[in-house]
Amino acid sequence: MAPSASSPASIGVTGLAVMGRNLARNFARNGYTVAVHNRTPARTRSLIEEFGHEGSFVPAEKPEEFVAALERPRRLVVMVKAGEPTDAVIDEFVPLLDAGDIVIDGGNAHFEDTRRREAALRERGIHFVGTGVSGGEEGALHGPSVMPGGSAEAYAAVGPMLEKISAHVDGEPCCTHIGPDGAGHFVKMVHNGIEYADMQLIAEAYDLLRRAAGRGPAQIADIFRRWNTGMLNSYLIEITAEVLAHTDRETGTPFVDVVADAAEQKGTGRWTVQTALDVGAPVPGIAEAVFARSLSGHTDLRAAARRLPGPQKPALTGQDADRLVDRVEQALYASKIVSYAQGWNMIQTAADQFGWDIDLGAVARIWRGGCIIRAGFLDEIRSAYAAEPGLPTLLADEEFARRLGEAQDAWRAVVATAAERSIPTPGFATSLAYYDGLRADRLPAALVQAQRDYFGAHTYRRVDREGTFHTEWSGDRSETRR
Numbered sequence: 454m455a456p457s458a459s460s461p462a463s464i465g466v467t468g469l470a471v472m473g474r475n476l477a478r479n480f481a482r483n484g485y486t487v488a489v490h491n492r493t494p495a496r497t498r499s500l501i502e503e504f505g506h507e508g509s510f511v512p513a514e515k516p517e518e519f520v521a522a523l524e525r526p527r528r529l530v531v532m533v534k535a536g537e538p539t540d541a542v543i544d545e546f547v548p549l550l551d552a553g554d555i556v557i558d559g560g561n562a563h564f565e566d567t568r569r570r571e572a573a574l575r576e577r578g579i580h581f582v583g584t585g586v587s588g589g590e591e592g593a594l595h596g597p598s599v600m601p602g603g604s605a606e607a608y609a610a611v612g613p614m615l616e617k618i619s620a621h622v623d624g625e626p627c628c629t630h631i632g633p634d635g636a637g638h639f640v641k642m643v644h645n646g647i648e649y650a651d652m653q654l655i656a657e658a659y660d661l662l663r664r665a666a667g668r669g670p671a672q673i674a675d676i677f678r679r680w681n682t683g684m685l686n687s688y689l690i691e692i693t694a695e696v697l698a699h700t701d702r703e704t705g706t707p708f709v710d711v712v713a714d715a716a717e718q719k720g721t722g723r724w725t726v727q728t729a730l731d732v733g734a735p736v737p738g739i740a741e742a743v744f745a746r747s748l749s750g751h752t753d754l755r756a757a758a759r760r761l762p763g764p765q766k767p768a769l770t771g772q773d774a775d776r777l778v779d780r781v782e783q784a785l786y787a788s789k790i791v792s793y794a795q796g797w798n799m800i801q802t803a804a805d806q807f808g809w810d811i812d813l814g815a816v817a818r819i820w821r822g823g824c825i826i827r828a829g830f831l832d833e834i835r836s837a838y839a840a841e842p843g844l845p846t847l848l849a850d851e852e853f854a855r856r857l858g859e860a861q862d863a864w865r866a867v868v869a870t871a872a873e874r875s876i877p878t879p880g881f882a883t884s885l886a887y888y889d890g891l892r893a894d895r896l897p898a899a900l901v902q903a904q905r906d907y908f909g910a911h912t913y914r915r916v917d918r919e920g921t922f923h924t925e926w927s928g929d930r931s932e933t934r935r
C-alpha cells in the first residue's frame with residue numbers, strides 16, 4: 454500500500470469498519486495526518502481508494518508499519534468489536550509501544566474491561582483512554598459525542614484532538630474529560646441505556662397513535678414532525694418521522710409494516726441494567742426497554758399466548774382521538790424526562806462508588822450534539838445541574854417538576870387508555886410508577902420489610918426510634934431489639 458502522506462501521523466486508527474473508517478476520515482478532514490490500519494487490509498485499501506483525497510492518510514498493512522508511522526507520544530485509536538477482539542488488538546500493539554504512548558479505545562467496551570485494561574497498561578507506563586463514542590456512522594464522520602475516560606495527563610495529550618473532531622453546539626465541543634479509568638465507558642453505557650428507554654417510549658407512542666387514535670404511519674410521521682418542533686425536539690423523534698414516512702419500494706406498503714417485530718440488541722442496554730443492579734441504582738425505564746426487546750424476540754412465547762383474551766375496542770375517532778394524540782405527547786415528554794433522570798441518577802451513584810468526580814452538567818452538555826439521544830431538553834438538564842450541582846434527582850429541579858406536574862393528568866390518562874385497550878406500554882407505565890414511587894409519602898415497602906421479618910427474621914427499622922428490630926412472629930409477638 455503506497456502511503457499518501459510522508460509526514461508522521463498525529464494519530465492512528467486501527468479498525469476500519471463503519472465507525473473507525475469515518476472517525477479516521479473525520480480526523481483527516483480536520484487537518485490531521487492519520488495512520489490507518491485494519492486486520493483485513495482490504496478495508497484499509499478501500500478507505501484510501503474511496504476517501505484518500507479527503508486528507509492526509511498513511512495506510513499501513515502491518516501493525517509494525519502502523520506504529521512506526523505515528524509521531525511520539527503515539528496516539529492510537531482502537532475501533533474494533535468490543536470484548537475479546539479489543540483485547541486481541543491491545544495484545545498485538547502494546548509490545549510495539551513505549552511508555553508515554555496513548556491507546557484510545559473508542560469501541561463500546563464494558564467499563565470493567567476498561568478499568569482492567571487501564572490498570573494493566575498503566576503498569577507499563579502506557580496511557581489507556583476508554584472513550585465512549587456516540588453518533589453512529591454519520592456522527593463518526595461529521596462529529597460524534599465523545600466521552601473519554603482516563604488520566605488527566607492522557608486527556609491533555611488527546612483531548613484537544615477529540616474535541617476538535619466532536620460535534621459542536623453553540624461553539625462548544627461535545628467532548629469532555631469524564632473521569633478516570635472506566636468513567637468514559639460507563640457514561641457511554643448509560644447513554645445507550647437511555648437510548649433504549651427513549652426508543653421504547655417512542656415506539657409505545659407510535660403504537661398508541663396507530664391502534665388507539667387510529668392514525669396511519671404517514672399521519673403519525675406528520676405528528677412526530679410537529680412534535681419535533683416543540684418540547685420533544687430530538688434526533689430520535691426526527692428519525693422516527695423519517696422511518697414512518699418511508700414506503701417499502703417492493704410492496705408499496707408502509708416500511709414499518711414490513712419489518713419483523715422482533716427487536717435485537719448488541720448488549721449495552723443489558724449491561725446498563727446489570728450494572729444498575731450491581732451499584733444499586735433503580736433504572737426501571739431502561740430495564741423495561743431491555744425486557745420489551747427481549748419479549749418481542751420470544752416468538753415462541755408470543756405464539757403460545759396469542760389466543761389469550763383481551764378487550765376488543767375500535768380506535769377512537771374525532772375529538773377523542775385528537776385529545777389522545779395531545780395526551781400522548783405529554784406522556785412521552787414526562788416519561789422521557791423520567792428515563793433521563795434515572796440515567797443521571799445511575800451515573801451519580803456509580804461515581805460515588807468508584808470515586809469518579811463526574812460533572813453531571815457537562816454530561817448533558819456533551820450529549821446535546823452528535824449522539825443518538827441528543828435532544829432539546831438536554832440544555833435544560835445542563836442548566837438544572839449548573840443551578841444545583843448536587844441535585845439529588847432531575848425530577849426535583851423546579852422547572853422539570855413544574856413540567857411533570859403539567860403533564861401528569863395526560864400521562865395517567867394515556868396509561869389507563871393503553872391498559873383498557875390492551876396496548877402494552879411498559880415504558881410509560883413504569884415511568885409513571887417511578888414518578889409516583891419517588892413522590893409517595895409512604896411506600897408499601899414497609900409491608901415487605903414486615904413480611905421479610907415474619908418468614909426469615911430479617912429485621913426491620915421503625916419510624917419512631919433508632920435501631921433494628923425483630924418481632925417473635927411464631928411466639929408471643931413481642932419485639933426485640935437486634
Ligand SMILES: NC(=O)C1=CN([C@@H]2O[C@H](COP(=O)(O)OP(=O)(O)OC[C@H]3O[C@@H](n4cnc5c(N)ncnc54)[C@H](OP(=O)(O)O)[C@@H]3O)[C@@H](O)[C@H]2O)C=CC1
Nearest residue numbers: 468469470471472473492493532533534535538560561589
Ligand atoms: N456501529 C455503531 O453505530 C457504533 C459502534 N460503536 C462501537 O465501535 C466499535 C466498532 O464498531 P463498528 O465500526 O460498527 O464495527 P464492528 O463492531 O462491526 O467491528 C468490526 C471491526 O472490528 C475488527 N475486528 C474484529 N475482530 C477483530 C480481531 N480479533 N482482531 C482485530 N480486529 C478485529 C474488524 O476487522 P476485520 O475487518 O478484519 O474483520 C473490523 O475492523 C465497536 O466496539 C462498536 O460497539 C460505537 C458507537 C456506535
Ligand SMILES: O=C(CO)[C@H](O)[C@H](O)COP(=O)(O)O
Nearest residue numbers: 587588589718719720721825
Ligand atoms: O452505541 C451506539 C449508539 O450510541 C449503537 O448504535 C448501539 O450499540 C446500538 O445498540 P443496540 O444494537 O444494542 O441497539
